[in-house]
Amino acid sequence: MSSFWLFLIIVSLAVIGFFVGTSRAMSVASGDKRKLHSLPSYYGSNIAIFTIVPSFLLLVIWMLAQPLIVSSSVRSHIPADTIDPGSTIGLVMSDVQRLANGLDVAVSQGFMTEEDARSVQAGSSDIRARLGQAGVVLGSSVRPEVLQAAQEYRTMTSTGDMLRAIFVIGIALAGFAYAFRKTSVTFRARNTVEKTIYTLLLGAASIAILTTVGIVLSLIFTTGEFFSIQACLSEVDNYEQTHLAALRAADMNLQNCPLGNVALLDQMTSVTGETFSVTTGDYLSAFADFFFGTTWSPSFGGGSELGILPLLWGTFYISVIALLVAVPIGLFAAIYLSEYASSPVRAFAKPMLEVLAGIPTIVYGLFALLTVGPLLVSAFGDDGALGLNWMQGGTAVMTAGLVMGIMLIPFVSSLSDDIINAVPQAMRDGSLGLGATHSETIRQVVLPAALPGIVGAILLAASRAIGETMIVVLGAGAAARLSMNPFDAMTTVTAKIVSQLTGDADFSSPEALVAFALGMTLFVITLGLNVFALYIVRKYREQYE
Amino acid sequence: MTDATVTQPAAPGGAPKKTSLLKLDQRTRRRNAAEKRFKIYGMIAVGIGLVFLVALLSAIIVNGTNAFTQTFVTMNVTLNEDVLDKNGNRNPADIKKVSTFGYAPLINSALENKVESLGIETLLEDGGDMRAIMSASAAAQLRDYVLGNPDQIGETIEFRFLASSRVDGYLKGRVTRESIARDRNISSAHLLLIDDLKELGVVERVFNWGFITGTDASEARPEQAGIGASMIGSFFMMLVVLCLSLPIGVAASIYLEEFAPQNRFTDIIEVNISNLAAVPSIVFGILGLAAFIQFAHLPQSAPLVGGLVLTLMTLPTIIISTRASLKSVPQSIRDAALGVGASKMQSVFHHVLPLAMPGILTGTIIGLAQALGETAPLLLIGMVGFIASEYPNGIQEGFLDPNSAMPAQIFEWAKRADPAYYERAWGGIIILLLFLMTMNLIAILLRRRFERRW
Numbered sequence: 001m002s003s004f005w006l007f008l009i010i011v012s013l014a015v016i017g018f019f020v021g022t023s024r025a026m027s028v029a030s031g032d033k034r035k036l037h038s039l040p041s042y043y044g045s046n047i048a049i050f051t052i053v054p055s056f057l058l059l060v061i062w063m064l065a066q067p068l069i070v071s072s073s074v075r076s077h078i079p080a081d082t083i084d085p086g087s088t089i090g091l092v093m094s095d096v097q098r099l100a101n102g103l104d105v106a107v108s109q110g111f112m113t114e115e116d117a118r119s120v121q122a123g124s125s126d127i128r129a130r131l132g133q134a135g136v137v138l139g140s141s142v143r144p145e146v147l148q149a150a151q152e153y154r155t156m157t158s159t160g161d162m163l164r165a166i167f168v169i170g171i172a173l174a175g176f177a178y179a180f181r182k183t184s185v186t187f188r189a190r191n192t193v194e195k196t197i198y199t200l201l202l203g204a205a206s207i208a209i210l211t212t213v214g215i216v217l218s219l220i221f222t223t224g225e226f227f228s229i230q231a232c233l234s235e236v237d238n239y240e241q242t243h244l245a246a247l248r249a250a251d252m253n254l255q256n257c258p259l260g261n262v263a264l265l266d267q268m269t270s271v272t273g274e275t276f277s278v279t280t281g282d283y284l285s286a287f288a289d290f291f292f293g294t295t296w297s298p299s300f301g302g303g304s305e306l307g308i309l310p311l312l313w314g315t316f317y318i319s320v321i322a323l324l325v326a327v328p329i330g331l332f333a334a335i336y337l338s339e340y341a342s343s344p345v346r347a348f349a350k351p352m353l354e355v356l357a358g359i360p361t362i363v364y365g366l367f368a369l370l371t372v373g374p375l376l377v378s379a380f381g382d383d384g385a386l387g388l389n390w391m392q393g394g395t396a397v398m399t400a401g402l403v404m405g406i407m408l409i410p411f412v413s414s415l416s417d418d419i420i421n422a423v424p425q426a427m428r429d430g431s432l433g434l435g436a437t438h439s440e441t442i443r444q445v446v447l448p449a450a451l452p453g454i455v456g457a458i459l460l461a462a463s464r465a466i467g468e469t470m471i472v473v474l475g476a477g478a479a480a481r482l483s484m485n486p487f488d489a490m491t492t493v494t495a496k497i498v499s500q501l502t503g504d505a506d507f508s509s510p511e512a513l514v515a516f517a518l519g520m521t522l523f524v525i526t527l528g529l530n531v532f533a534l535y536i537v538r539k540y541r542e543q544y545e
Numbered sequence: 546m547t548d549a550t551v552t553q554p555a556a557p558g559g560a561p562k563k564t565s566l567l568k569l570d571q572r573t574r575r576r577n578a579a580e581k582r583f584k585i586y587g588m589i590a591v592g593i594g595l596v597f598l599v600a601l602l603s604a605i606i607v608n609g610t611n612a613f614t615q616t617f618v619t620m621n622v623t624l625n626e627d628v629l630d631k632n633g634n635r636n637p638a639d640i641k642k643v644s645t646f647g648y649a650p651l652i653n654s655a656l657e658n659k660v661e662s663l664g665i666e667t668l669l670e671d672g673g674d675m676r677a678i679m680s681a682s683a684a685a686q687l688r689d690y691v692l693g694n695p696d697q698i699g700e701t702i703e704f705r706f707l708a709s710s711r712v713d714g715y716l717k718g719r720v721t722r723e724s725i726a727r728d729r730n731i732s733s734a735h736l737l738l739i740d741d742l743k744e745l746g747v748v749e750r751v752f753n754w755g756f757i758t759g760t761d762a763s764e765a766r767p768e769q770a771g772i773g774a775s776m777i778g779s780f781f782m783m784l785v786v787l788c789l790s791l792p793i794g795v796a797a798s799i800y801l802e803e804f805a806p807q808n809r810f811t812d813i814i815e816v817n818i819s820n821l822a823a824v825p826s827i828v829f830g831i832l833g834l835a836a837f838i839q840f841a842h843l844p845q846s847a848p849l850v851g852g853l854v855l856t857l858m859t860l861p862t863i864i865i866s867t868r869a870s871l872k873s874v875p876q877s878i879r880d881a882a883l884g885v886g887a888s889k890m891q892s893v894f895h896h897v898l899p900l901a902m903p904g905i906l907t908g909t910i911i912g913l914a915q916a917l918g919e920t921a922p923l924l925l926i927g928m929v930g931f932i933a934s935e936y937p938n939g940i941q942e943g944f945l946d947p948n949s950a951m952p953a954q955i956f957e958w959a960k961r962a963d964p965a966y967y968e969r970a971w972g973g974i975i976i977l978l979l980f981l982m983t984m985n986l987i988a989i990l991l992r993r994r995f996e997r998r999w
């Protein structure tokens with residue numbers, strides 16, 4: 001029975017429980033509502049809750065646990081000596097899983113009976129051809145032990161599914177019966193129901209924590225994997241250099257990380273006389289290569305150099321240009337709108353500027369690529385209007401920075417606007433009363449008072465600029481380089497995350513995993529900026545009565 | 546301070562300085578000039594902001610409106626029985642055997658006949674040469690028609706086919722005689738022919754429904770590409786976002802605003818929410834890739850996964866706005882409910898929540914609009930590079946089958962090097978912005994209509 005149907009059964013049991021509970025409450029009170037502790041519907045809800053909550057929890061736990069238990073049990077039954085050198089148990093297990101799924105498909109489409117799928121032998125009939133009929137493509141020929149494991153996997157899964165259905169429905173019925181028996185005149189149904197709702201509300205609020213934990217865990221694990229592969233590769237280099245002659249003589253060519261391949265490790269030890277092991281020093285050199293490397297040249301064949309500095313430089317350069325555009329314009333616009341503008345002007349210009357904030361970033365990206373880029377090339381490029389020949393192509397730091405600046409104008413202006421408006425009118429009046437002009441009041445009284453808030457706003461804008469993706473993917477180019485020329489194409493951390501993860505790369509290769517390390521760096525930087533901004537605002541904020 | 550200068554006491558031992566109220570002294574003039582300058586700076590800043598907005602919108606409109614018209618060629622095609630159904634018994638299996646290659650000669654000869662019957666002189670030898678003005682999709686269109694109406698075989702029927710993207714670009718001014726100098730797909734002889742055909746009304750530009758309702762096409766057929774399928778993908782994603790983020794967001798806000806005790810756990814939740822609101826969207830994409838696709842093995846490129854990722858991204862926005870609207874409901878309402886014997890839970894769900902609903906809905910719609918335009922996390926879960934060439938077959942497929950989304954489709958078109966696709970990308974942006982504008986308008990109207998000031 002599939003989990004979807006199981007879920008439907010539980011839900012319909014709960015719905016029945018609601019009505020049964022409501023009428024039961026009325027009948028124990030012999031038709032007089034006033035004798036009950038709670039309203040009758042609370043008794044109904046109580047039964048529904050007791051039916052649905054425990055069984056649903058069991059269902060979820062079962063669905064998470066069953067595949068783990070089944071695969072570990074099947075894994076322990078695969079004899080170690082049947083695994084090819086160069087292959088791992090994980091690869092064999094994925095073969096097993098694919099084959100088991102293939103058998104499922106073949107059975108469900110009627111190309112095989114359930115009996116066949118259970119008893120078919122690898123030798124007796126060509127299982128590949130039969131699965132091929134059902135549209136299941138298997139990579140290599142099926143080995144007997146894999147087939148046996150797959151059959152075991154299927155048997156265990158189907159037994160598990162049956163047990164699951166029995167237990168889940170059993171628990172649901174038990175909950176139903178328990179709550180039904182408890183329904184009496186004195187039972188405080190409302191309290192139970194309200195406590196459950198309270199727990200649900202608390203659970204919803206905790207999703208924010210779960211999300212953060214999910215982000216941090218997924219980044220930490222994959223980043224850790226990246227660094228351990230890099231450390232292993234750096235040890236492979238060392239090892240090869242120290243034992244070059246011996247390895248040559250044995251005709252061994254190490255390319256990938258040998259860890260996890262016991263046969264190869266044994267062979268290496270016997271050839272060179274030294275055990276291969278990754279040391280702390282290797283980890284340090286992997287960290288150093290990543291954080292201080294000045295070359296970014298990923299190549300999916302291996303031998304790539306993955307240094308983050310060119311990407312950080314591109315990110316920094318583009319963000320600085322964006323802030324140079326956004327901060328003066330946004331700040332002056334906020335000052336003008338809150339201190340000078342007449343109310344019709346304000347009512348028109350403020351929402352208009354905020355429209356800029358509501359436009360999706362993909363639109364800005366296209367604007368950078370197709371409008372601003374060519375415009376800048378016609379001014380600064382080859383044969384440009386200014387005859388400077390600084391710019392080779394439309395995608396450049398300047399293009400992305402300018403457009404990102406435009407995007408950030410409303411961000412800076414509306415934040416600053418709020419902060420300037422929060423400065424009490426009495427301070428302005430005092431300054432004006434002493435004879436200062438309006439602009440002197442703003443520069444010498446209002447802005448100093450608002451400064452912490454404005455610095456916080458600028459830091460938040462900087463964090464937005466660093467994390468912005470679409471504008472740089474489309475507008476900044478793809479070349480990672482350390483250059484001072486703002487008209488050169490450069491690339492950023494976010495753009496490289498996209499390009500490393502959208503290719504056809506294998507997710508376990510360092511070239512793909514590096515994207516997670518980049519994501520981790522990005523997360524730490526933006527989080528740091530946000531926390532710092534909040535700290536500044538809290539620490540230096542003037543408290544006005 | 547201009548007044549103060551008048552009554553300056555005479556310096557001891559010197560003649561009193563003569564000043565006039567009517568004459569500005571230098572310092573005052575300087576200060577007034579500074580004042581005026583400062584004000585002008587502010588005006589310039591606002592002006593630059595508005596100019597940018599106008600530039601952005603006009604770039605979108607100027608470049609994008611062309612995507613809504615398309616060039617078509619009208620001609621009579623004879624559905625030759627010898628070619629389409631050799632056995633003559635209208636057996637669907639027989640008719641299906643003829644591939645689109647089999648239909649190409651029919652179109653060639655129809656084109657040739659059309660040109661001859663109109664008496665147009667052209668340098669092109671025969672229909673095969675003229676084919677370059679037609680879209681490659683014409684043969685498929687013809688085949689679909691024949692498969693649908695086998696009884697029409699042998700008749701001569703008028704068809705309207707898509708012109709090729711080069712011809713379309715020529716009529717829109719994107720392709721010129723200079724720009725095709727090295728183009729192998731079309732020559733200036735074709736353009737001369739097009740000029741003549743346009744005079745006679747055979748080639749015309751009409752409104753392009755195919756762009757709004759159609760599906761994505763391969764790289765070589767920009768004239769056929771449409772945004773319809775990805776619109777459906779976006780729709781299913783928004784459904785997921787709405788169904789998850791509204792209840793979860795409201796529940797979380799109610800807890801934090803009405804029930805949460807002052808303790809460390811509540812503080813942690815609050816800090817987490819404000820930090821999540823500032824996490825770059827691409828990090829949510831990484832989370833989606835690692836948690837939903839690699840760990841939970843949900844299908845790649847599926848709107849369900851996109852919706853889950855966007856839900857996590859919009860939750861902080863919705864929680865923040867919902868809390869603001871819960872906060873604006875006056876305490877007296879709660880007190881009154883508690884006073885007549887309602888429990889805390891009843892006072893919240895029966896009184897506070899309904900009063901806060903307009904504000905909550907406004908916040909939710911704005912959060913949805915933000916999610917609709919978001920691209921970066923969708924790139925990481927595989928919604929780009931997928932050619933959404935078919936509509937999903939049903940509701941389950943709509944959630945689980947690979948599809949694209951509007952912003953991802955626009956990005957995909959922007960990456961293709963053909964300028965005809967850039968035009969589609971701008972056009973897609975117009976449609977996306979129309980959706981966003983509608984959503985924001987609804988939010989504003991909701992607020993105007995139902996907002997209460999206490």
